[in-house]
Amino acid sequence: MTTTTLSEFRTDPVSGLKVNRTANTLVKWNAFAAVVFLLVGGIFGLGVALTRMPSVQLLSPEFFYLALTAHGLINLAVWIIFFEMAVLYFLGAHVLSNRLATPRWAWAQFWLMLVGAAMVAVAVLGGNSSVMMTSYVPLTAEPHFYLGLILFAVGALIGCFVFLGTLVVAKREKTYNGSLPLVVFGGVTATVIAVFTIVSGALILIPTFLWSVGLINHIDPMMYRIIWWGFGHSSQQINVVTHISIWYLIASLVFGAKPMSEKVSRGAFLLYILFLQLGSAHHLLSDPGLTSAWKVFNTSYMIYLAVLASMIHGLTVPGSIEVAQRKKGLDTGLFTWLRKAPWGNPIFSGMFLSLVGFGFIGGITGVVMSVEQINMIIHNTMYLPGHFHGTLVAGTTMAFMAVTYWLIPVVFQRKLALAGVAKLQPYVFSLGAWVFSIALMGAGTMGVQRRHSDITFAGQPLAYQYPEIAKGLMDMGEIFAVIMTVGAIMFIVVVLASIFTGERIAEDSAPWPKVADADVVFEKSGKKHIGIGGMEAPGTFVLAMILFATIVLYYFINFKYLSTVWGMS
Amino acid sequence: MSEANSRDVKPHAMQKLLDNNWLLLLLGIAVPAVFYTLWGLWDVINIPIAK
Numbered sequence: 170m171t172t173t174t175l176s177e178f179r180t181d182p183v184s185g186l187k188v189n190r191t192a193n194t195l196v197k198w199n200a201f202a203a204v205v206f207l208l209v210g211g212i213f214g215l216g217v218a219l220t221r222m223p224s225v226q227l228l229s230p231e232f233f234y235l236a237l238t239a240h241g242l243i244n245l246a247v248w249i250i251f252f253e254m255a256v257l258y259f260l261g262a263h264v265l266s267n268r269l270a271t272p273r274w275a276w277a278q279f280w281l282m283l284v285g286a287a288m289v290a291v292a293v294l295g296g297n298s299s300v301m302m303t304s305y306v307p308l309t310a311e312p313h314f315y316l317g318l319i320l321f322a323v324g325a326l327i328g329c330f331v332f333l334g335t336l337v338v339a340k341r342e343k344t345y346n347g348s349l350p351l352v353v354f355g356g357v358t359a360t361v362i363a364v365f366t367i368v369s370g371a372l373i374l375i376p377t378f379l380w381s382v383g384l385i386n387h388i389d390p391m392m393y394r395i396i397w398w399g400f401g402h403s404s405q406q407i408n409v410v411t412h413i414s415i416w417y418l419i420a421s422l423v424f425g426a427k428p429m430s431e432k433v434s435r436g437a438f439l440l441y442i443l444f445l446q447l448g449s450a451h452h453l454l455s456d457p458g459l460t461s462a463w464k465v466f467n468t469s470y471m472i473y474l475a476v477l478a479s480m481i482h483g484l485t486v487p488g489s490i491e492v493a494q495r496k497k498g499l500d501t502g503l504f505t506w507l508r509k510a511p512w513g514n515p516i517f518s519g520m521f522l523s524l525v526g527f528g529f530i531g532g533i534t535g536v537v538m539s540v541e542q543i544n545m546i547i548h549n550t551m552y553l554p555g556h557f558h559g560t561l562v563a564g565t566t567m568a569f570m571a572v573t574y575w576l577i578p579v580v581f582q583r584k585l586a587l588a589g590v591a592k593l594q595p596y597v598f599s600l601g602a603w604v605f606s607i608a609l610m611g612a613g614t615m616g617v618q619r620r621h622s623d624i625t626f627a628g629q630p631l632a633y634q635y636p637e638i639a640k641g642l643m644d645m646g647e648i649f650a651v652i653m654t655v656g657a658i659m660f661i662v663v664v665l666a667s668i669f670t671g672e673r674i675a676e677d678s679a680p681w682p683k684v685a686d687a688d689v690v691f692e693k694s695g696k697k698h699i700g701i702g703g704m705e706a707p708g709t710f711v712l713a714m715i716l717f718a719t720i721v722l723y724y725f726i727n728f729k730y731l732s733t734v735w736g737m738s
Numbered sequence: 739m740s741e742a743n744s745r746d747v748k749p750h751a752m753q754k755l756l757d758n759n760w761l762l763l764l765l766g767i768a769v770p771a772v773f774y775t776l777w778g779l780w781d782v783i784n785i786p787i788a789k
Contacts, residue, residue: 333759348757357759361766368767369775395778399770435756442762446770450778458782467774 519571552613598656
């Protein structure tokens with residue numbers, strides 16, 4: 170029997186959602202912790218960027234590796250996973266008008282992750298754990314570095330099961346009918362991937378911790394790499410699924426759009442559950458101990474099923490927006506629906522920039538670099554940071570920022586402060602992230618190594634002279650890293666100003682105007698058809714064809730480049 | 739409700755799969771565990787020892 174009473178809920182005037190107060194508090198604290206860690210990790214990231222700039226080289230090599238370790242762990246894991254916990258609780262409780270299954274365990278999640286992150290931070294800042302995010306053995310960190318990571322992972326695992334338990338409660342208490350809403354199903358997909366990720370992390374980090382305290386003599390580096398990447402890469406796949414769920418959510422919030430086909434979108438999420446995690450293998454394409462069969466099966470066969478899923482989402486999200494816009498009267502030409510979209514609304518502009526940045530920069534390059542032959546050109550070069558800043562910064566982080574602008578009034582019950590800054594922020598941040606990613610990938614294609622503080626190799630016994638253009642690309646990339654940092658600071662300032670000084674939204678205030686449902690508007694209009702030539706979303710079809718053409722062209726460019734590297738005569 | 743009607747509302751097998759979070763969890767762990775983790779470790783274990 171449940172002890173929940175009506176007073177535990179409030180009706181949110183902004184969204185109309187029935188909000189459980191305990192769940193809301195947990196969403197707040199996880200989101201707030203995420204933003205604070207984004208700030209801390211971003212400061213270290215700026216230090217890394219200004220050191221990799223050949224004309225600046227800000228940090229000493231020792232401090233560079235410390236900063237790189239801190240930046241990688243905080244921005245790739247801590248900021249993003251705290252935010253994902255907030256999203257999962259929001260999806261399970263707020264979207265389903267539900268209570269959390271076990272708030273005490275949810276608090277255990279929060280504190281374990283916070284204590285774990287703090288332990289890792291203390292270890293890294295102590296200077297004896299500059300092992301970078303991958304912490305490949307036999308590099309050794311302090312024992313509390315591994316223990317902190319384990320606690321953080323256990324906290325996240327608890328959060329996943331709190332979410333799954335919350336869905337059980339929602340089903341039992343009939344807070345929804347039929348199948349889960351698509352965005353919540355996206356949350357389920359992210360959770361499934363998260364459980365595999367965290368179990369992989371535990372499988373390798375627990376023995377590594379025991380090794381660091383002397384209880385285990387040896388850890389095989391090749392085995393470590395296989396299992397670690399089941400954790401390291403899959404953790405980034407959680408982000409992909411979460412930000413795609415956010416795309417669907419924002420399309421619905423801003424346009425009253427519905428997915429073009431729920432079945433197809435759910436099928437695409439199922440493809441993610443089955444195949445997305447196999448992409449971890451592309452980190453190991455240069456490892457000699459693994460067979461080509463394993464490499465090719467995982468990266469060049471199975472991963473394409475996950476790529477297919479990404480293309481489906483990449484088509485259906487803008488497609489659903491186009492259909493909604495056309496149903497609301499913007500039914501002329503190919504791109505009127507897009508031209509007249511609310512580009513001044515940071516929730517939409519951030520989401521759409523995330524979609525384009527992820528698809529054209531992070532997505533295409535990720536697919537192409539998973540080809541074993543092409544991977545040989547760019548393995549362990551700056552191409553890799555270029556690629557994953559395209560996915561995780563231009564894609565995931567931008568989407569998380571966009572949805573935060575909507576969450577502030579709903580969750581924190583405050584109006585958005587500094588609206589003018591918020592309006593500009595997605596453009597500044599995306600401009601920085603896009604050019605930074607592309608420039609680093611350019612430098613990587615010329616062979617510039619990653620994980621090195623000085624690409625000039627000054628004073629090194631094995632000096633190597635990169636082309637001047639590569640140094641120029643590094644300089645240019647890092648200038649745009651500064652612009653990206655400015656965009657991130659704008660976001661943090663807007664969030665903190667809104668939370669602490671924004672106008673409070675009273676619980677009993679009048680409901681905010683709702684976005685009209687596109688189907689209802691269309692029905693009232695009396696029109697029978699939308700689109701051109703029988704196609705409901707012809708503009709999206711053209712955009713998808715441009716994406717396909719870009720992928721094909723990019724494949725050819727890379728194979729052409731490969732042919733020059735391996736000259737045959 | 740007639741038998742014919744109850745057949746009409748019976749969800750498709752694929753829908754049943756998509757609605758079963760625990761089965762999805764099992765599949766989402768089993769597939770990468772077999773094809774990525776176990777197969778990869780098997781490859782490493784089978785590297786011949788140098789003589």
